[in-house]
Structures are given as structure tokens and as C-alpha cells.
Amino acid sequence: MINNTLQKKIFIETYGCQMNEYDSELVRSILKKENYEFVTDELKADIVMLNTCAIREHAHRVVYGRVYHIRHLRGKDNPVMIGILGCMATNLRQELLENRNLKIDFIAGPDSYKRLPQLIREAMDTGQKAYDVTLSEFETYSDITPSRKEGVNAWIAVMRGCNNFCTFCVVPYTRGRERSRSPQNVVEEVRRLSDEGFKQVTLLGQNVNSYRYEDYDFAYLLEEVSKVDGLERIRFTSPHPKDFPDRLLEIVANNPKVCKHIHLPLQAGNNRILDLMNRTYTREEFLGLVDKMRALIPHVALSTDIIIGFCSETEAEFEETLDVVRRVEFDSAFTFKYSQRKGTIASKKYPDDVPDNKKTDRIMRLNDLQKEISYRKNQAHIGQVQEILIDAASANRSQDQIPGRTDGNQLVMIPPGPYKVGDLVKVRITDATPHALKGAPMFPEET
Numbered sequence: 001m002i003n004n005t006l007q008k009k010i011f012i013e014t015y016g017c018q019m020n021e022y023d024s025e026l027v028r029s030i031l032k033k034e035n036y037e038f039v040t041d042e043l044k045a046d047i048v049m050l051n052t053c054a055i056r057e058h059a060h061r062v063v064y065g066r067v068y069h070i071r072h073l074r075g076k077d078n079p080v081m082i083g084i085l086g087c088m089a090t091n092l093r094q095e096l097l098e099n100r101n102l103k104i105d106f107i108a109g110p111d112s113y114k115r116l117p118q119l120i121r122e123a124m125d126t127g128q129k130a131y132d133v134t135l136s137e138f139e140t141y142s143d144i145t146p147s148r149k150e151g152v153n154a155w156i157a158v159m160r161g162c163n164n165f166c167t168f169c170v171v172p173y174t175r176g177r178e179r180s181r182s183p184q185n186v187v188e189e190v191r192r193l194s195d196e197g198f199k200q201v202t203l204l205g206q207n208v209n210s211y212r213y214e215d216y217d218f219a220y221l222l223e224e225v226s227k228v229d230g231l232e233r234i235r236f237t238s239p240h241p242k243d244f245p246d247r248l249l250e251i252v253a254n255n256p257k258v259c260k261h262i263h264l265p266l267q268a269g270n271n272r273i274l275d276l277m278n279r280t281y282t283r284e285e286f287l288g289l290v291d292k293m294r295a296l297i298p299h300v301a302l303s304t305d306i307i308i309g310f311c312s313e314t315e316a317e318f319e320e321t322l323d324v325v326r327r328v329e330f331d332s333a334f335t336f337k338y339s340q341r342k343g344t345i346a347s348k349k350y351p352d353d354v355p356d357n358k359k360t361d362r363i364m365r366l367n368d369l370q371k372e373i374s375y376r377k378n379q380a381h382i383g384q385v386q387e388i389l390i391d392a393a394s395a396n397r398s399q400d401q402i403p404g405r406t407d408g409n410q411l412v413m414i415p416p417g418p419y420k421v422g423d424l425v426k427v428r429i430t431d432a433t434p435h436a437l438k439g440a441p442m443f444p445e446e447t
């Protein structure tokens with residue numbers, strides 16, 4: 001048993017999406033108020049919390065491996081409590097509670113973080129597993145100020161949950177229904193962030209552009225946030241193609257603070273598969289939306305998510321996905337092999353029948369094509385002048401290069417100079433690889 005009277009030390013590790021990163025910041029804030037201390041060395045912690053993802057099989061295998069590894073590292077003489085938070089907590093509650101080898105002490109789903117102090121105490125006092133994975137229709141954590149790491153960018157969740165029920169996706173089950181924070185509440189937080197020195201905010205939501213609070217929509221929210229002084233850039237992720245009214249595109253086009261980058265998840269380029277996925281658009285509608293975005297927002301950068309090998313996808317249908325990728329020429333793409341998830345509509349209705357070797361072959365072909373496109377598009381930037389925001393997250397990765405991001409979210413490495421994290425620097429692009437650009441800072445007389 002661990003000592004119950006001293007201030008407890010917590011180590012938290014985060015998997016999955018930006019929403020999970022943000023949620024870990026909420027958890028830090030909730031537990032710091034209760035006098036817990038956060039440490040960066042798992043060996044010094046009394047409690048290890050893994051904030052997990054359930055989106056693909058791989059994510060959950062990594063977490064199981066981590067739990068065994070931590071138990072092994074600590075051995076019998078140096079015990080530690082382990083808690084599972086996040087999407088796996090809701091998705092695999094039964095298994096986590098019953099699996100004797102895993103020895104989990106407490107479990108909290110994405111809407112139960114305010115109960116963490118109680119759950120930890122309960123597990124400590126009783127030696128029994130404590131859990132709460134109830135999903136809420138209301139919890140937005142709008143009354144909690146996340147304990148953020150310093151940097152350039154602050155994540156801010158403006159809505160949570162999902163009502164779309166794409167048939168492959170576990171999120172509606174792990175994170176429940178859509179709910180949004182009030183615009184006033186979001187703007188107040190952004191104002192505080194700007195006062196604290198954050199230069200960029202990224203508005204987050206599982207379907208961020210489905211944001212709705214009373215009569216206020218996402219376009220309204222974006223415009224209100226952009227009025228906050230001191231803020232340089234606003235990003236948002238992840239949107240759904242179904243929620244891009246013209247007014248929203250016009251704000252992205254015309255508001256100088258809103259970055260000209262849209263993440264537009266395609267998922268598949270064939271209409272039968274899109275229908276099986278319940279994406280609610282056709283390939284033609286998707287291509288039409290891309291044309292409209294490009295017409296209204298010249299030079300907009302587009303990134304996407306694509307799933308290959310969804311149930312019953314044929315070679316010809318996969319080639320239609322390649323065809324859309326060729327036509328759109330996304331700046332970048334996140335590609336995934338379909339992974340059946342427990343509880344989803346697809347797992348109940350459609351067999352996961354594309355063999356893994358075919359999935360591997362398809363994803364490699366897709367990645368090769370995208371790499372070629374990204375390389376070509378990156379090379380076209382050579383000679384251009386771009387403004388980059390020196391970026392905290394990777395500032396220490398390499399000492400002879402400083403990283404920054406363009407408005408279109410492209411990584412640009414520049415030679416060291418008198419720049420601080422958070423500075424906006426004008427650079428001329430001098431070189432390109434498929435994944436990044438190189439730049440040379442411009443002298444004032446050049447700009």
C-alpha cells in the first residue's frame with residue numbers, strides 16, 4: 001500500500017488526439033487544486049495515469065503494453081497506483097475492470113474527470129477498483145481552467161462529443177453526444193490566454209464546425225475569438241465536410257487571424273464506401289466543396305484523413321480514393337488502415353474482410369502517391385516569402401535549426417538567430433523535402 005498521508009505525486013501520459021492533450025491539462029488543473037503534485041519521472045510517482053485513445057486497435061495495444069511495463073519497472077517493492085482515463089476507459093471498461101493481470105486501480109471516462117479526486121481516494125482507501133465512465137449530455141468543463149504548458153499555442157475545447165455516427169468510429173460511444181460551451185465563456189478564456197502571452201489558439205472539437213450554442217454557430221464563434229487583442233493566429237480542428245456554410249469559408253478567407261488551413265477528412269473516395277461509412281457526402285460533393293474552398297480562399301492549405309481497407313472495399317473502389325487524392329492534391333494526409341472497433345455500427349453490420357496484406361499494399365500505394373504530391377507542392381513554395389510563427393513544441397529538437405509554422409501549418413526550419421518562441425518571422429523559402437521546408441530570414445530592407 002502506498003503512503004496515504006503525504007502529498008501524492010502523479011505522472012500522466014497522454015495518447016491520441018489533441019482533445020486528449022487538452023483533457024490531460026484539465027485533469028492536471030483538477031488534481032492540483034486537490035494538492036496533488038505532477039512529476040515528469042514515472043519512477044517517482046505514487047500514481048500513474050494513462051489518458052488513452054481507442055480509435056484504432058494499435059492505440060489500445062500500446063496502452064496495455066505500457067501498463068505491464070510500468071508494473072514490471074516498479075516491481076513489488078515500489079508499488080504504484082495505475083489509472084486509465086480517456087476513450088479506452090469508456091470503450092473497454094469491462095475488460096479493464098475484469099482483467100486480473102492488468103491490475104488497474106481506477107478508471108475515469110472523458111466526462112468524469114471532476115470525480116477523479118474521489119475515485120483516487122476510494123481506490124486508495126478500499127484497495128478496490130474505483131470507476132466512473134458515465135457520459136454526460138452537459139459536461140463541457142467550462143468552469144475549469146486547464147493547467148497548460150507554456151508555449152505558443154493553447155488548445156481550447158469549444159465543443160465535445162459527436163452525433164454523426166460514422167460507422168467505423170468509436171468516438172460517439174467513448175465521448176457521448178455533442179455539447180458546446182457558450183461563446184462568452186470561450187472568448188473570456190481566449191482573452192486570458194492572450195494576456196498570458198499565447199500567440200495562437202486552436203479551437204478543438206470532435207466536430208468543431210458543428211459547434212452550436214443557442215443560435216450561435218461556429219462562424220460566429222470564430223469571428224468573436226478573432227476580436228481578442230494580442231492573438232496572432234487561430235486554428236481549428238477537426239471539422240466535418242458537412243458543416244462548411246459559405247459564411248464560415250468567407251471568415252476563413254477574409255479574417256487575417258484565421259489560418260488559411262483546413263483539415264478536411266475525406267475517409268474514402270468511392271460513393272458506395274462513403275455510404276457504408278455514413279459520411280453523408282459523395283465524392284462529387286467533396287470535390288465540389290474543395291473547389292469552392294479554393295475559389296473563396298486562394299492558397300488555402302488542405303490536409304485530410306483517409307481510411308483504406310474499410311469493410312468490403314474492392315481494388316477498384318480503393319483506386320477511386322487514389323483518384324480523389326490525385327485530383328485534390330492535399331498538402332498532407334493522415335492515412336489509416338481500417339481497424340474494427342468494439343461497439344461501432346460497422347463492427348455489428350459489416351465484416352472486416354479486407355485481408356491485412358491488401359490493406360498494407362493499399363496504404364503504401366496511397367502514401368507513395370501523397371508523398372509525391374506533398375513533395376511537388378512543397379517545392380512550389382521555393383522562392384516564396386512566408387511568415388512563420390516560431391514554435392515551442394519542437395524548438396529544442398535540433399540546435400542548428402529553428403522550427404516555425406506557416407499560416408498553412410507547414411513546418412519551416414530556419415538557421416539559428418535572435419528569435420524567441422512566439423516570434424513571427426518573415427522568411428524566404430529556400431528548399432523543400434516532402435515533409436518540411438527550409439527558409440532564410442528576410443532582412444528588413446528586403447521585406
Ligand code: 5AD
Pocket residue numbers: 055056168169170265267305306307336337338339340341
Ligand atoms: N479505423 C481506422 N481509422 C480510423 N479513424 C477513425 N476510426 C477509425 C478506425 N476504426 C481515423 C479517421 C479519423 C481519424 C482521427 O482516425 O480517419 O478521421
Ligand code: SF4
Pocket residue numbers: 015016017018019020052053054055086087170171174175206
Ligand atoms: Fe481522441 Fe478519438 Fe482517440 Fe478518443 S478515440 S482519444 S476522441 S482520437
